[in-house]
Amino acid sequence: DQQVKQNSPSLSVQEGRISILNCDYTNSMFDYFLWYKKYPAEGPTFLISISSIKDKNEDGRFTVFLNKSAKHLSLHIVPSQPGDSAVYFCAASETSGTYKYIFGTGTRLKVLA
Amino acid sequence: DAMVIQNPRYQVTQFGKPVTLSCSQTLNHNVMYWYQQKSSQAPKLLFHYYDKDFNNEADTPDNFQSRRPNTSFCFLDIRSPGLGDAAMYLCATSRVGGLGSPLHFGNGTRLTVT
Numbered sequence: 001d002q003q004v005k006q007n008s009p010s011l012s013v014q015e016g017r018i019s020i021l022n023c024d025y026t027n028s029m030f031d032y033f034l035w036y037k038k039y040p041a042e043g044p045t046f047l048i049s050i051s052s053i054k055d056k057n058e059d060g061r062f063t064v065f066l067n068k069s070a071k072h073l074s075l076h077i078v079p080s081q082p083g084d085s086a087v088y089f090c091a092a093s094e095t096s097g098t099y100k101y102i103f104g105t106g107t108r109l110k111v112l113a
Numbered sequence: 114d115a116m117v118i119q120n121p122r123y124q125v126t127q128f129g130k131p132v133t134l135s136c137s138q139t140l141n142h143n144v145m146y147w148y149q150q151k152s153s154q155a156p157k158l159l160f161h162y163y164d165k166d167f168n169n170e171a172d173t174p175d176n177f178q179s180r181r182p183n184t185s186f187c188f189l190d191i192r193s194p195g196l197g198d199a200a201m202y203l204c205a206t207s208r209v210g211g212l213g214s215p216l217h218f219g220n221g222t223r224l225t226v227t
Contacts, residue, residue: 009153032213034215043221044156046215089155091216093213099144099207100168101146104155106155
């Protein structure tokens with residue numbers, strides 16, 4: 001049972017344009033959501049997070065939006081740069097529960113120069 | 114810099130030969146995790162420690178064991194590796210509390226079983 005889903009395995013975007021990566025979850029107890037970026041042969045690197053008490057969090061070129069009623073979150077990257085090309089994972093956890101973080105399968109983003 | 118360090122980066126073992134992967138952290142986080150990631154799949158949680166309390170996932174095979182002798186170190190033991198255990202093994206840490214804390218990952222150990 002996949003509690004966190006990333007339905008787009010890959011995405012290509014032109015440099016300078018917006019990249020939108022999507023993530024859906026099924027467990028209504030999740031209250032903390034994260035995005036990670038992973039390059040080949042490296043561990044995932046934390047990008048940005050959002051608590052369920054917010055619907056938007058912004059950090060530089062990265063913005064995460066949370067729609068609790070739809071159980072959906074998205075990561076926006078504006079403007080996209082070739083160095084953003086990587087696999088992006090979303091993850092979710094229950095902060096008052098078991099401290100487990102559940103990951104999606106990832107979306108491979110390719111930013112074309 | 115505070116960080117999570119995994120050794121070795123690459124490990125080759127023979128079918129059925131026990132292998133141990135190690136992880137250390139300088140972040141002083143109270144929770145440590147082991148994830149298994151196979152190609153094009155989500156990182157899968159094997160188990161985690163909250164301080165010394167061990168939490169095993171229900172579907173983690175008995176072949177996988179873990180030890181956390183102190184706050185800084187955590188080990189993953191694979192007692193009898195099979196070909197299906199070839200994967201990237203990721204260690205991560207987090208600090209419990211507040212409205213949430215991100216996981217901090219090491220660079221992983223890629224395990225090959227021959």
